[in-house]
Amino acid sequence: MSHQLHPFPGGLHLPGNKGLSTDRDLATAAVPPTLIIPLQQHIGAPAKPLVAVGDRVLKGQILATPEGYVSAPVHASSSGTVIAIEERPVPHPSGLAAPSIVIETDGEDRWIEHNGHSDYASLDPSELRNIIRDAGIVGLGGAGFPSFIKLNPGARTEIDTLILNGAECEPYISCDDMLMREHADQVLLGARIMRHALHARQCLIGIEDNKPEAIAAVQKALQHLDEKEIQVVEIPTRYPTGGEKQLIKVLTGKEVPSQGLPIDIGIVCHNVATAASVYRAVERGEPLISRIVTVTGHGAARPQNLKVRIGTPIRDLLQAAGGDNSKPYTLIMGGPMMGFTLDSEALPTTKTTNCLLLATEEDIPSRGPVNPCIRCGECARVCPALLLPQQLYWHARAKDFDKAQDYNLFDCIECGCCTYVCPSNLPLVQYYRFAKTEIWAQERERKAADKARERHEFRQFRIEREKEEKAARHKTKAKAVKKDAAADEKKAVIQAAMERAKAKREAAEVQPKNTENLSEAQKRQIEEAETRRAAKTDNPAEQASEENK
Numbered sequence: 001m002s003h004q005l006h007p008f009p010g011g012l013h014l015p016g017n018k019g020l021s022t023d024r025d026l027a028t029a030a031v032p033p034t035l036i037i038p039l040q041q042h043i044g045a046p047a048k049p050l051v052a053v054g055d056r057v058l059k060g061q062i063l064a065t066p067e068g069y070v071s072a073p074v075h076a077s078s079s080g081t082v083i084a085i086e087e088r089p090v091p092h093p094s095g096l097a098a099p100s101i102v103i104e105t106d107g108e109d110r111w112i113e114h115n116g117h118s119d120y121a122s123l124d125p126s127e128l129r130n131i132i133r134d135a136g137i138v139g140l141g142g143a144g145f146p147s148f149i150k151l152n153p154g155a156r157t158e159i160d161t162l163i164l165n166g167a168e169c170e171p172y173i174s175c176d177d178m179l180m181r182e183h184a185d186q187v188l189l190g191a192r193i194m195r196h197a198l199h200a201r202q203c204l205i206g207i208e209d210n211k212p213e214a215i216a217a218v219q220k221a222l223q224h225l226d227e228k229e230i231q232v233v234e235i236p237t238r239y240p241t242g243g244e245k246q247l248i249k250v251l252t253g254k255e256v257p258s259q260g261l262p263i264d265i266g267i268v269c270h271n272v273a274t275a276a277s278v279y280r281a282v283e284r285g286e287p288l289i290s291r292i293v294t295v296t297g298h299g300a301a302r303p304q305n306l307k308v309r310i311g312t313p314i315r316d317l318l319q320a321a322g323g324d325n326s327k328p329y330t331l332i333m334g335g336p337m338m339g340f341t342l343d344s345e346a347l348p349t350t351k352t353t354n355c356l357l358l359a360t361e362e363d364i365p366s367r368g369p370v371n372p373c374i375r376c377g378e379c380a381r382v383c384p385a386l387l388l389p390q391q392l393y394w395h396a397r398a399k400d401f402d403k404a405q406d407y408n409l410f411d412c413i414e415c416g417c418c419t420y421v422c423p424s425n426l427p428l429v430q431y432y433r434f435a436k437t438e439i440w441a442q443e444r445e446r447k448a449a450d451k452a453r454e455r456h457e458f459r460q461f462r463i464e465r466e467k468e469e470k471a472a473r474h475k476t477k478a479k480a481v482k483k484d485a486a487a488d489e490k491k492a493v494i495q496a497a498m499e500r501a502k503a504k505r506e507a508a509e510v511q512p513k514n515t516e517n518l519s520e521a522q523k524r525q526i527e528e529a530e531t532r533r534a535a536k537t538d539n540p541a542e543q544a545s546e547e548n549k
């Protein structure tokens with residue numbers, strides 16, 4: 001069935017050079033003596049170790065658990081003993097080190113017990129997402145974003161289309177091509193599970209037309225699968241068709257809004273290798289412990305694609321690909337357009353290592369001297385994001401980052417088309433990366449300053465509140481003391497009155513003199529007086545009050 005395609009702006013036709021590595025069959029790299037497994041191979045927080053030095057671990061065993069929502073666990077990619085948990089250099093443009101778990105392998109490659117689910121359709125999408133999260137699956141197309149998050153559209157968002165990215169548009173890289181050729185069934189079964197998790201109406205698998213074997217393999221596998229809603233779409237080879245926004249445009253004609261996400265327009269995009277990993281996690285119970293890596297370039301003696309255990313040192317892979325062929329080369333992770341240089345072969349393979357390019361002068365010719373911008377506009381003509389690269393360059397160079405953002409710096413996908421065509425040899429993408437890094441650093445500093453201010457304000461508030469509480473306690477105590485004093489005073493007055501009454505009573509018991517020969521009237525007056533006195537003596541408080549008048 002034909003599918004209407006929609007061209008994206010800009011882009012380039014580049015020499016693919018993929019035949020270098022696809023001429024040989026997919027092979028499996030040997031278990032290395034040592035595995036170095038970084039705790040952060042994904043976008044988000046690093047994982048937290050669950051093992052200690054000296055622990056014996058089995059293949060597939062979880063080594064570190066996610067910390068926070070945007071994070072992913074890491075697993076042992078072979079059996080052995082943990083010999084170190086320490087900072088190790090990792091393959092990253094920053095060149096920084098990261099905490100890593102180092103395993104000395106035992107050569108047994110013994111699996112931990114694991115079980116899959118034979119009927120994925122009986123599982124709720126949330127159960128599927130949990131399996132995918134626990135398997136440590138991240139985007140294998142390069143970014144390394146935890147996949148379970150992209151498979152969670154939320155209750156209110158409807159997903160129309162799941163796109164599987166099999167474009168692999170960057171020259172030299174052929175790991176997805178080989179995966180589709182050799183494991184098309186896994187890609188399709190993963191697509192089916194993902195579509196179920198997203199409730200997506202359809203799934204489109206976009207593959208560039210320079211991969212006829214992969215297209216044929218996936219189409220053949222599709223015939224065996226009763227899935228009418230999955231479609232393989234052959235797309236024109238044009239760099240960077242594999243960019244998420246570009247592929248969406250080509251396949252659906254829809255534009256992802258600036259600073260927006262595909263999900264905003266009802267689309268979710270995953271890499272074909274991610275889909276195959278989802279299949280292995282759900283139906284076989286296998287976590288993400290290996291991937292296909294292209295080892296290529298004219299610096300490699302035997303360029304080819306290898307199935308590699310995550311954590312395998314790069315040097316072991318270069319040896320597996322026949323070592324170098326004595327030509328001087330620059331080691332690049334990724335392709336010639338978007339890759340970055342590595343300064344050591346001791347670095348480990350990670351979940352996002354798609355290609356190791358041993359680039360000689362033949363692969364990436366030296367660029368001439370850098371000259372001033374001549375405002376030729378070539379960079380804008382090829383920009384697939386419709387940006388003005390020369391403006392971005394000027395503002396990034398002047399460190400006017402606000403202006404750079406006004407020119408939509410963050411819509412730049414760093415495809416390198418502008419750098420490739422610039423007649424002045426300006427390293428444009430390096431400037432954009434620098435500007436983005438500076439802006440993120442400023443943002444982090446601003447957030448840190450906001451947090452520090454909040455902490456200071458809260459401390460001040462706490463001190464004030466404690467002062468007020470202390471004052472209130474003093475006031476209450478003083479009131480209580482005053483009340484007690486008043487009560488004591490009243491008690492003393494009553495006591496004095498009682499003592500006086502007692503004294504009077506005792507005096508009254510003495511026989512009064514001159515009481516003989518009294519008239520009847522005198523006797524009555526005396527009796528009345530006695531009665532009144534007796535009444536007052538019975539109520540000392542009244543008596544005290546009378547006396548105080």
Ligand code: SF4
Nearest residue numbers: 373374376377379422
């Ligand atoms: S291609 Fe280079 S020289 Fe031409 S406008 Fe762009 S930055 Fe300037």
Ligand code: SF4
Nearest residue numbers: 383412413415416418
């Ligand atoms: S690197 Fe950025 S600015 Fe240059 S062409 Fe690509 S998207 Fe445009």
